[in-house]
Amino acid sequence: MQEQTEIWDWEMFFRALPPVLEGFLTVTLLVTVLGTVIAAALGLVWAMLIRLAPQPVSGIVKWFVAFIRMTPIVVQLLFAYYAFLMFDAMTIGIVVFGIHYSTYMSEVYRAGIDAVPKGQWEATTALSMSTRRTWAAVVIPQALRATVPALGNYAISMFKDTPFLLVIGVVEMVNAAQIFGGNNFRYVEAITLAGIIFLLASYPTSVLIRRMEKRLAYAN
Amino acid sequence: MLENIQATVEAWPFLAQGLWVTIQLTVLGSALALVLAIILGLMAGAQHKALAVPGRIIIEFFRGTSLVVQLFFIFFVLPQFGVDLPGMVVGVLALGLNYGAYAAEVVRGSIASVPRGQWEATTALSMSPVHRMRRVIFPQAWALMIPSLASLMVHLLKGTAIVSVILLQDFTFHLDQLRRVTDTTWAYAVVGLVGYFVLALVLTLVMNALEARAKHRLGRGPSLREILSPTPTSKDNLSTAGSAI
Numbered sequence: 178m179q180e181q182t183e184i185w186d187w188e189m190f191f192r193a194l195p196p197v198l199e200g201f202l203t204v205t206l207l208v209t210v211l212g213t214v215i216a217a218a219l220g221l222v223w224a225m226l227i228r229l230a231p232q233p234v235s236g237i238v239k240w241f242v243a244f245i246r247m248t249p250i251v252v253q254l255l256f257a258y259y260a261f262l263m264f265d266a267m268t269i270g271i272v273v274f275g276i277h278y279s280t281y282m283s284e285v286y287r288a289g290i291d292a293v294p295k296g297q298w299e300a301t302t303a304l305s306m307s308t309r310r311t312w313a314a315v316v317i318p319q320a321l322r323a324t325v326p327a328l329g330n331y332a333i334s335m336f337k338d339t340p341f342l343l344v345i346g347v348v349e350m351v352n353a354a355q356i357f358g359g360n361n362f363r364y365v366e367a368i369t370l371a372g373i374i375f376l377l378a379s380y381p382t383s384v385l386i387r388r389m390e391k392r393l394a395y396a397n
Numbered sequence: 398m399l400e401n402i403q404a405t406v407e408a409w410p411f412l413a414q415g416l417w418v419t420i421q422l423t424v425l426g427s428a429l430a431l432v433l434a435i436i437l438g439l440m441a442g443a444q445h446k447a448l449a450v451p452g453r454i455i456i457e458f459f460r461g462t463s464l465v466v467q468l469f470f471i472f473f474v475l476p477q478f479g480v481d482l483p484g485m486v487v488g489v490l491a492l493g494l495n496y497g498a499y500a501a502e503v504v505r506g507s508i509a510s511v512p513r514g515q516w517e518a519t520t521a522l523s524m525s526p527v528h529r530m531r532r533v534i535f536p537q538a539w540a541l542m543i544p545s546l547a548s549l550m551v552h553l554l555k556g557t558a559i560v561s562v563i564l565l566q567d568f569t570f571h572l573d574q575l576r577r578v579t580d581t582t583w584a585y586a587v588v589g590l591v592g593y594f595v596l597a598l599v600l601t602l603v604m605n606a607l608e609a610r611a612k613h614r615l616g617r618g619p620s621l622r623e624i625l626s627p628t629p630t631s632k633d634n635l636s637t638a639g640s641a642i
């Protein structure tokens with residue numbers, strides 16, 4: 178019982194390190210990286226469909242994107258988990274995170290496409306470029322460059338949202354910390370450790386992105 | 398389909414209780430977040446390093462460590478040191494601290510983007526710093542920050558869905574109960590997502606109205622009464638409310 182009164186126990190901290198780090202490396206990072214890739218690709222698809230597809234399709238995509246964006250990822254995870262029992266929780270997590278964040282990213286792409294100067298579009302017409310070439314060679318390269326920092330910010334917020342995965346039983350970093358705490362009747366070290374890892378990973382990245390933003394603003 | 402509807406009607410009293418918990422968490426969490434955001438945002442934007450540095454550190458700390466970590470810290474760790482809070486308080490605290498830190502950045506940024514001339518004018522009129530902030534700078538910054546605050550509020554609403562992990566019986570908790578007696582798709586996709594979507598839409602509309610009011614008080618755009626009247630004076634009134642989704 179004496180241990181209970183101690184504020185910080187280093188031995189417990191080092192014992193918590195392996196399971197928490199394992200959760201971080203094998204789940205948190207993996208979901209963030211794969212989720213970001215899916216989100217970045219799907220986001221572009223939504224943005225292009227909303228802009229280029231004929232009316233009923235673009236309207237439906239627009240509502241779908243708004244609907245996914247304005248509803249909790251926790252409920253989406255639970256829904257997908259119980260609706261698609263043939264997939265394991267990890268796969269469901271990656272796909273749901275990818276789709277949820279793609280709806281944010283489609284907004285970013287939309288803004289990026291809108292920011293391409295009108296003269297660029299006129300120039301493609303003057304050079305009688307095809308629609309495909311206009312998009313592939315002129316519009317998208319310019320739109321993408323401006324969107325990199327915003328995409329990075331969403332990757333960071335996806336990273337910090339990964340603990341939501343615990344509602345479908347995935348043992349990511351925070352869930353691992355909580356399980357460790359429950360087994361040892363002591364939560365301080367494990368949960369603090371998870372918080373420190375989040376801070377150490379996300380703060381430098383966000384500083385880097387801010388610097389990139391400044392450089393891009395300067396280049397324009 | 399009919400069985401689903403029947404089961405939902407039977408479960409409605411519980412779902413309504415859950416919705417009420419979710420609404421309380423959203424409103425109280427947002428209120429705490431707003432208070433913290435204004436304090437931290439003013440601190441971080443202050444000239445004095447003694448205010449700006451602690452402000453920055455607190456903001457980065459609560460933004461950088463995830464919401465769930467904060468929730469678990471207050472729920473699991475604090476009781477070990479004798480701080481045993483009711484579940485609702487834990488939820489409101491964690492949501493308020495986390496989203497308050499995000500909103501503080503919005504407050505700081507909006508205050509910083511009030512035009513230079515406005516600040517200079519208050520100096521020319523020899524206003525005190527408090528008077529300047531209260532009567533000139535903040536009302537203008539407020540109109541600027543509402544759209545971003547609105548989207549953060551929708552984020553906070555969505556964030557409340559995690560509180561069943563600290564044993565609060567919110568809307569998501571009761572959806573899980575509903576799932577046991579109906580189809581998964583019905584419980585989560587129809588009742589659940591649509592329920593949250595409607596809440597988010599209502600929130601957005603309220604914030605749009607707030608933005609219109611804030612702009613009107615600065616002498617830009619029509620008043621709320623003009624916007625809401627059944628015979629709008631001009632068609633573009635509604636579009637001035639802005640998009641906050």
